[in-house]
């Protein structure tokens with residue numbers, strides 16, 4: 656029988672199907688005791704509509720592998736940050752033409768006062784140019800923004816930093 660952690664690690668994200676929940680940092684812990692599996696997941700952001708799909712996908716994958724007693728727990732603290740996306744995950748995003756997130760903004764300590772919109776440089780995943788602009792704060796899914804490269808003019812999606 657495949658271990659529960661190995662099964663859970665193959666489940667992919669419904670919105671970023673090139674990434675597993677493990678790549679994304681959503682999969683926090685998988686434990687197995689007396690045939691009972693407990694999976695802890697942290698949603699990418701509160702109210703993420705993909706959360707129910709993630710729970711269902713995890714449960715189905717584990718059932719298909721022969722597990723019958725499955726508990727999926729949602730862990731909200733500490734909150735998910737895009738910094739938890741693994742190096743592997745960032746590489747897979749870039750290969751799929753999606754710009755991976757930069758460093759997440761700091762959550763504690765003094766908040767720097769900035770005037771006007773903060774400027775963030777996002778490299779084009781197609782040509783690597785830093786001359787890109789945001790076209791829409793939201794693309795097909797709320798966790799991605801739509802940008803366009805001013806060097807090669809290709810549009811691309813960018814996973815936002817949170």
Ligand SMILES: [Zn+2]
Nearest residue numbers: 779782804807
């Ligand atoms: Zn480009």
